[in-house]
Amino acid sequence: xxxxxxxxxxxxxxxxxxxxxxxxxxxxxxxxxxxxxxxxxxxxxxxxxxxxxxxxxx
Amino acid sequence: xxxxxxxxxxxxxxxxxxxxxxxxxxxxxxxxxxxxxxxxxxxxxxxxxxxxxxxxxxxxxxxxxxxxxxxxxxxxxxxxxxxxxxxxxxxxxxxxxxxxxxxxxxxxxxxxxxxxxxxxxxxxxxxxxxxxxxxxxxxxxxxxxxxxxxxxx
Numbered sequence: 001x002x003x004x005x006x007x008x009x010x011x012x013x014x015x016x017x018x019x020x021x022x023x024x025x026x027x028x029x030x031x032x033x034x035x036x037x038x039x040x041x042x043x044x045x046x047x048x049x050x051x052x053x054x055x056x057x058x
Numbered sequence: 059x060x061x062x063x064x065x066x067x068x069x070x071x072x073x074x075x076x077x078x079x080x081x082x083x084x085x086x087x088x089x090x091x092x093x094x095x096x097x098x099x100x101x102x103x104x105x106x107x108x109x110x111x112x113x114x115x116x117x118x119x120x121x122x123x124x125x126x127x128x129x130x131x132x133x134x135x136x137x138x139x140x141x142x143x144x145x146x147x148x149x150x151x152x153x154x155x156x157x158x159x160x161x162x163x164x165x166x167x168x169x170x171x172x173x174x175x176x177x178x179x180x181x182x183x184x185x186x187x188x189x190x191x192x193x194x195x196x197x198x199x200x201x202x203x204x205x206x207x208x209x210x211x
Contacts, residue, residue, distance in 0.1 A: 002195045004152070004181060008188050011156035015130060018161045021072055025061040025111055035201070045201045 002040075009038040063111070069094055070104040071113055074128045079162070082145050084125040084133035098122075112205065130154030130161060137173060142166040152195050159183040 013034050017023060026034070028047050035045045063071060073093045077085035085093075091101040105123045109116045115127035125133050130149050132138075138149040140158040142165060149155035152170055159166035168181040174196060182189040199206070 002197065004156075004179075004195060005188060007153055007195045008156050008183075011130075011153055012160055012186075014153070015157035015160040018130075018157070019072060019075055021068060023068070023071070024063060025113060027061055043200075044197070047202050 006039060010034070010040065013038055061111075063108075063113070066096070066100070067104050067107050067111075067113075070101060071108055071128075074108075074114065074125065075131075075161070078128055078131045078147065082147055084128065084131070086124065087122055130157035137171040139169045140166050141169070156181070156183070 031047060035041070070090055073090045074085055077089055077093065087102040087105055088098050090096075090104075091098040094101070102122045105114065105116055105125070108114045109123070114125055114129070116123040117126045118124075127133065127150050131154070132148040132150045134148065136148045136150060138152060138155040140147050140149050140155050142159060142162055147158055149158055149168075152168075155168045155170060158168075165184045166182070168179075168183070170179040170181065171177070172179060180190055
């Protein structure tokens with residue numbers, strides 16, 4: 001469970017520059033940095049379990 | 059899975075979002091083809107490449123690929139409705155609902171329903187600040203498994 005304020009911080013970080021013509025999908029490392037920047041640091045937010053397919057969130 | 063988009067795919071992605079914003083619904087490949095002056099088949103193939111790259115989510119039908127999600131927008135009604143400037147959009151989740159005012163660069167009012175208890179949650183973004191912050195958000199699926207079934211996530 002996460003406070004709405006924290007998810008708002010995630011949305012602001014995640015969707016910044018969303019309509020920039022130069023937008024590109026984040027790398028796994030970039031996605032991790034966004035999560036960490038808003039305090040999502042628990043294993044729940046890990047993108048690297050052994051069985052995970054290659055990919056970097058959305 | 060490349061992170062960079064080809065020039066055509068970048069144009070198609072941007073056109074999808076602009077259409078979603080303007081029309082409050084998902085555009086078709088024909089819409090985007092008309093907007094960009096490209097063949098509908100080329101727009102449809104761009105849709106598929108963007109879906110492979112997880113930039114959008116499609117459903118395939120007899121008429122070709124149709125957009126199901128173009129984050130933060132949902133083509134289908136959801137528990138998350140975002141109102142701004144007399145217009146409204148469906149969002150895929152509360153993360154996306156909060157993303158719509160970011161993408162818009164405008165104030166917005168979000169009406170959400172709890173996926174657990176169906177209680178209503180109302181959130182307003184005004185001047186870049188949340189004016190109603192009661193409640194918590196429940197993410198059901200760990201991040202590494204989001205794309206196992208993005209609709210469930």
